[in-house]
Amino acid sequence: MAQQPLTPFWPIFATKSDGQHIINLKGRPLRNGPTEEQLNTAPNDQGQRDFYRRIEKDDPKHIDWRKKLGGMLLRELGGKQHEDKWQQCILWELPENYVLYEHIKTKADGELKTVKNHSGGGHDRQDAYLYGYPKGPKKRFRSPVEFFPHLLWLATDDGNDHANCTCKMCSPAGDVERAPGKADVKAELLAIVKREPSVSKPVAGSNVVARHPIVQIPARRPSPGPPAPSPITPSAPHIRAPPLQQSTPLPQPRSLEHQADLSFNRFLCRTGEVVWFFRPKTSAWGLGLVVRRWAPKNDPTNRSYLIQPLSHPYESPPHELAMGDEQVKPWLAWSAPSCTFPFLQQNPQLNYGTTDWRGLISGRFGDGIASVDASIMASKAIDSTYTLFERLKSGTDDKGTEVRHYNGIYLGAEKIWRGEAVRLRIGSTGSDLMVISDIVEQVFKNVPPNQPDTKVSVVGDIYSYATLDAPDPANPPKPPQQNTNIPSRMVQDMAWRNRTLVPATRTMAWWKLIQGAARLDIADIKGRWYETSLVFQEPFHKAVKNGEGGNGIWMNSRGDANGLGKETGMSRPDRIAAFGASVPKGTRLVDGLDPPSQHVAQPQPPPQQVHEAMDMGLGADPFSIDEFMNVDHLGEDTGMEFGDGNNFSF
Known part of the structure; x- marks a missing residue:
């Protein structure tokens, strides 16, 4: 815990910044920080870990950076008249959108140790890096x-002219000496405000580096217009507010089904999805x-799903009924198990379409259960497809390219609407969301061979999970952004989280708009976003209890199961075509939420077995393959675990 300083500090406020949280790289937004892979804290086979972690403001290393920067800034701008404060001032905040990370490379024992200096220690490597420079994370x-x-x-x-800056990023020949110049800066550019030690915001450590390097103040070019007024007045500090991001109005639902899926706590799964x-x-689980799905009008919480089991081309299993959200889980919620046939395990290059199902059924390739392996391989194949639906309008752009707009898309195993949130691959935390406002398909002409003739993009606002200090749980703070264009599902879910976070952690979470009307390729989408309050309650409470925050990542991403990764996948003309021979001919989807005209019977479970199986839920401990199917007759050699915690995507 940070210690109370023995002497007061004089804060210096950064009132201007060129930092960027998101940059545009070749027409695509990119988070300006470490990649998801660099943020992965999982150890390698030798038990070593090599990752980046964000350094928070109250961390000793963060404070050390700001004390040194504040001292150097006061020395260069304040001059001798403030010499008595050189060692007692601190940059109160890093410039907007500049974020400090440290690179940690641990030894085999994985022990972590935080040190206060910027270079680190106690590890093979523990260096600090400041991200945010507008030319991207490599700078x-x-x-x-x-x-x-x-x-x-x-x-x-x-004039905000980068050519006037002498840092090594703005001046690549940074080591070239320049004639020293004397800064013509008035004292009022800097406001020194004495601040007594605070109980709620202590500044850790009282030792200040006594020496500061002499730095070159850039010679400024003449400004084309009148000089901007000083952002700081002599009487009090004035912090210039960052430019406000503009959110996009939410599209209106076009059907009752669309409206239901945009509503909080309606249906967990949707017609056309793999579950x-x-x-x-x-x-067992299949x-x-x-x-089809429906809920009686007099009891909307009594949800029912009609399921067509997936299988191989030589089997046509009948529909089955799942009663309630407790009996269905999204495809991405659990990692798929290995196939039951050792032959398929040893030939991972085979897929659903290239597998000799007759040979497997006849026993030519050893023991296994063809229907189970077919359902696994079919789901993986469907995960690499997409199908657009409900075209809204078409037109041509200024280059003559046809542009089509859609209300929704089947992406992999899931159905996604305009107006809802999806999880993104971009970003340093892996938890950013986009609220989709448009789904766009471009159809190109005269495309060279082996090049795609279409491109599908999503347009929407990007949100990041953020927190505010809430020292008084009875009076939590208001988020600095007042945004009426956040979907109600996100708003209600965050309210549920804060009912635990505020009293337990003295922090309040909120969705921070970081970029409006961004455009991304559909390959950047991990999958649908699901409410923590509905499907991840147990891991959420566990994470809060362990001090791990309230925004864990507890789901796989599209492409994880089949190694597709960040790829667009194959377009299919309609949803049933994506399933191929894994469903019987004549299978059709029934849109809407109306109950069937005839009663659908529910298969009855064997006595005293269903309750144990029904205890499983999203976020619970992964289950073994024995709960997925009956493998008693196969012998001990084929018993494989259905995920072991490490199989989940983080």
Whole structure:
């Protein structure tokens, strides 16, 4: 815990910044920080870990950076008249959108140790890097000394001309000596405000580095217009508000089904999706296609799903009924098990379409269960497809390319509407969301061979999970952004989380708009977003209890099961075509939420078996393959675990 300083500090406020949280790289937004892979804390086979972690403001290393930067800035701008405060001032905040990370490479024992200096210690490597420079994450600052010329330029150059900055990022020949110049900066550019030690916001450590390197103040070019007024007045600090992001109005639902899926706590799964479903007849879980769903008008919480089980081309299993959200789980909620046939395990290049199902059924390739393996391989194949639906309008752009707009898309195993949130691959935390406002298909002409003739993009606002200090749970703070265009599902789910977070952690979470009307390829979508309050309650409470925050990542991503990764996948003309021979001919989807005219019987479970199987839920401990199917007759050699925790995508 941070210690109370023995002496007061004088804060210096950064009132201008060129930092960018998101940059545009070749027409696509990219988070300006470490990649998801670099943020992965999982150890390798030798038990070593090599990852980046964000350094928070109250971390000793963060404080050390800001003390050094504040001291250097006061020395260069304040002059001798403030010499008595050089060692007692601190940069109160890093410039907007500049974020400090440390690179940790642990030894085999994985022990972590935080040190206060910027270079680190106690590991093979533990270096700090400052991200946010507008030319992307490869342009990062390695020390306060390296960043200071850029900070000084931000404070002194009225014209905001990067050519006037002498830092190594703005001036690649950074080591070239320049004639020393004397800064013509008035004292009122800097406001020094004495601040007594605070109980709620203590500043850790009282030791200040006594020496500061001499830095070059850039010679400023003449500004084309009148000089901008000083952002800080002598009487009190004034922090310039960052530019406000503009959110996009939410599209209106076009049907009752669309409206239901945009509403909180309605249906967990949707018609046309691949789901895990509980089979009471065998007390096991299987994989199938939702062909219909409904809820009685007099009891909307009593939800029913009609499921077509997936299988091989030589079997046509009948529909099965799943009663309630407890009996269905999204495909991405659990990692698929290995196939039961050792032959298929040893030939991972085979897929659903290239597998000799007759040979497997006849026993030519050893023991196994063809229907189970077919359902697994079919689900993986469907995960690599997409189908657009409900075209809204078409037109041509200024290049003559046909542009089509759609209300929804089947992406992999899931059905996604305009107006709802999806999980993104971009970003340093892996938890950013996009609220989709448009789904666009471009159809190109005269395409060279082996090049795609279409491109599908999603347009929408990107949100990041953010927190605010809430020292008084009875009076939590209001988010700095007042946004009426956040979907109600996100709003209600966050309210549920905060009922636990605020009293337990003295922090309040909120959705921060970080970019409006961004455009991404559908390959950047991990999958649908699901409410923590509805499907991840147990892991959420466990994470809060362990001090791990309230926004864990507890789901797989599209493409994880089949190695597709970040690829668009194959277009299919309609949803049933994506399932191929894994469903019987004549299978059709029934849209809407109306109950069937005839009663659908539910298979009855064997006595005293269903309750144990029904205890499973999203976020619970992964289950073994024995609960997925009956493998007693196969012998011990084929018993494989259905995920072991490490099989989930983080």
